[in-house]
Amino acid sequence: MGGLLSYFKSLFGSREMRILILGLDGAGKTTILYRQVSPEILVGEVVTTIPTIGFNVEQVTYKNLKFQVWDLGGQTSIRPYWRCYYSNTDAVIYVVDSADRDRIGISKQELVSMLEEEELRGAVLVVLANKQDLSGAMSVAEVHQALGLDALRARTFQIFKTSATKGEGLDTAMEWLANALTNKK
Amino acid sequence: MFTLLYGLWKWIFRKDEYFILILGLDNAGKTTYLEQTKTRFTKNYKALPPNKVTATVGLNIGKVDTLGVRLNFWDLGGQEELQSLWDKYYAECHAIIYVIDASDRSRLAESKAAFDQMIKSEHLIGVPLLILANKQDIPDCMGVREVKPVFADSGDLIGRRDCLVMPICALNGEGVEESIQWLTDCVLRNSTIRPPKEDKE
Ligand SMILES: Nc1nc2c(ncn2[C@@H]2O[C@H](COP(=O)(O)OP(=O)(O)OP(=O)(O)O)[C@@H](O)[C@H]2O)c(=O)[nH]1
Ligand SMILES: Nc1nc2c(ncn2[C@@H]2O[C@H](COP(=O)(O)OP(=O)(O)O)[C@@H](O)[C@H]2O)c(=O)[nH]1
Ligand SMILES: [Mg+2]
Ligand SMILES: [Mg+2]
DSSP, X not given: OOGGGGGXXXXXXXXXXXXXXXXETTSSHHIIIIIIIOTTSOGGGEEEEEEETTEEEEEEEETTEEEEEEEESSOSTTHHHHHHHHTTEEEEEEEEETTOTTTHHHHHHHHHHHHTOGGGTTOEEXXXXXXXXXXXXXXXXXXXXXXXXXXXXXXXXXXXXXXXXXXXXXXXXXXXXXXXXXXXX | OHHHHHHHHHHHHOOEEXXXXXXXXXXXXXXXXXXXXXXXXXXXXXXXXXXGOOOOSEEEEEEEEETTEEEEEEEEOOSGGGGGGGGGGGGGOSEEEEEEEXXXXXXXXXXXXXXXXXXXXXXXXXXXXXXXXXXXXXXXOOOHHHHHHHHHTTHHHHOSSOEEEEEOXXXXXXXXXXXXXXXXXXXXXXXXXXXXXXXXX
């Protein structure tokens, strides 16, 4: 079984579960998906769809778990297409580059407007404060504040420090997510 | 016509909502307590096994309907770095549950200091306060008689409000129902001062 997917074992066999991995470009999403979540999944199972110019969704399906990844920010004209992917989402893994203090404000705006989507109301939120290996990386409390997470009053969320390239912190994060999803099975 | 019926339907099924903030040092047992509360008050709730509860860095929410009201819980992380985030929730909460690990005498002073820092907030004046001396299953833990004087020492910060120290065991659920009962009575009593939020559903 592929890497971190072993944590999701208890969920296999239940209904299809959709997990979105989102964040600004360069945050580390692709690294997390390929290197950490599914290193042993056959290449053939990794599908990249481009339903329209400029919109690129990376997708990994393993048993009944579906992971979908795309970059937030940038062109506003493609945003309506995001909606197609929001329905029946069980969890959002939101990845931020903790060392990029310049763009954390944009990342916050993207997160806030995404969470306003009705379709995502019931989704569990995991925030990965990624690139903790870089000097000057923001602490958990700093990320919490910069993303304005204290405004979330009706959603369970949890922040984890990670380094996708070193593979650190992802175990704990995925284990927590799998447990949180077990409640929703 | 539809709006009229909908309005009527909403009025009949409306529930007053109260928000309960669960605070305390890391490892006190806050999340375990919330899971236990959900289990006892929610039919068919699939509880997280206690050994799968991990340190909170974020927010766990819970909803419980009891005695005709809805209680919404906010369970925050207790680690030192995260205590700076507690006050964001003060203005909107209707009660505080402060959990202490009664088996850990070495951290009682630290817990008391975090408590003082919290309770002196002007946003919490008059808000009912429940102090839970958790982990009563552990031999030789501190009982209410030992914990109470320590917190009573902050009497002037606590001021006039409903306040109680209760022994509980979040792990096996002993005392959990009583604690919720007491708290519900308190938020109802205090509702003229902190009115509930009306359910939007
Ligand atoms: N023996 C015993 N252990 C308990 C009890 N309540 C909680 N624990 C244990 O204490 C540890 C910490 O519990 P948590 O619920 O994660 O504590 P917390 O207060 O939420 O901690 P943070 O999220 O870090 O703030 C876990 O290992 C629990 O199993 C209890 O009543 N008795
Ligand atoms: N130092 C460091 N670099 C990282 C980390 N995660 C990703 N990167 C690098 O950041 C760049 C962008 O990563 P990528 O996964 O493509 O980001 P995406 O745009 O969100 O998919 C790549 O050069 C990665 O090697 C990390 O934890 N630490
Ligand atoms: Mg990418
Ligand atoms: Mg906790």
